[in-house]
Amino acid sequence: MDQQLQIFVTVAERKNFSRAAEELHMTQPAVSQYIQTFERAIGTKLLERSNKYVRLNKAGEIVYHHAKEILGLYAKMQRLIDDLMNKASGSLSIGASYTFGEYVLPHIIAKMHDNYPLINPTISIGNTKEIAELVLGHQLDVGIVEGEFKSTKLLFEPFAEDSMIVVASPNHRLASKKGWIRVPDLEKETWIVRENGSGTREATEKMFRLFEFAPKKIMEFGSTQLIKESVEAGLGISLLSHWAIRKELSLESLQKVEIKGLPFTRKFSIVTQTPFQTKALEVFLEQIRNAEVGKHPL
Structure with a gap:
């Protein structure tokens, strides 16, 4: 099922079977077959198709939203299991609000890469509300946000001014x-x-x-x-x-x-969704907390 979810998400995001097939290293007929099988399993059509586009219908939008969350949780679970035997490595999805993400985070990532070259970070930049919502939806491992964002489901840790x-x-x-x-x-x-x-x-x-x-x-x-x-x-x-x-x-x-x-x-905060952390995330949080930015306003 996780493969079907990944194929469905890729088609939805690329809005084209050919481009999705190319990205997934599959043939277009194979991608189409997976989508048909997935739609039968769900019990309804999820995509509107024409010669010019492929786009989500109402049911598809619901499935896409939850599929992204499920895939994020699955990837996090797999990394946690892998970490039991391995040193800090693998993917790490980081979100940051514009100010921190564009002017501070690159220096921290560069230092982390020097010490932990097996960690492969990806960075998303957005405003505070967008980043917090992506962390809440398990699409980011960690966020760095500014200002205040109230949520009972997220963990906030102020760390810099x-x-x-x-x-x-x-x-x-x-x-x-x-x-x-x-x-x-x-x-x-x-x-x-x-x-x-x-x-x-x-x-x-x-x-x-x-x-x-x-x-x-x-x-x-x-x-x-x-x-x-x-x-x-x-x-x-x-x-x-x-x-x-x-x-x-x-x-x-x-x-x-x-x-x-x-x-x-104003304060900047680390935001996470769960107390369970991969070794890659632990390393990143340690870098953030120990950086000069975490001790004194610049």
Whole structure:
């Protein structure tokens, strides 16, 4: 059954029997036969087929969601059994929110690879809500998230703090202003923010509440890099992680805006779904906890 699930998931994700067959190193008729057998076992059609596409119907969407979870649990079970006899090795699926995943995690993975070359990590980047939900669905072994995400089914372990700073282009009027910036000045500015569900957006909303103001104009972008480029171009100002802007501050392409009460800090947490851990996951968690980022804000 696990082979049928894997074939079904691959067809659903590739939306094409030929591409799925190529990825699975099977013939297209064999893939079609597996899908037909699987649909008979389920008791209903799961895919809509035409000459141009293959896509999930309503029943297929239900089966796909649970198939991903089952395959994730099966892989985790197999790794736990393998670990009883083997040293740290094998696949490790890591999810991280944008700030940590793009600006901190690569350095930790590089160090882990030097010491444990048999561990094969895969990294998914998403906002806090997306990563937590993938861990909950057993599609990730571990997540690194920012901000708060309440769940009774997940284990959260705060491990690091990050400073949040308002930045502007060096040519922006606020960048050259002497002394503390007043709230009315902030309210008049165009604020460039991340999307809802992002930990950075949560921190920005917290700042707005802290200073009791609502910006006249907000632009919502789905990428920290895009926000940095836009701020540098003079489009507006933004609240960003110190981790994310260290390079730009050192190159003076972005400038810190001095605001009384800032920077403030936010916590990053390790999120897992089960206390049972593979040796590969144990090694990764040890690397995270012992890294300098886990001891002091950068």
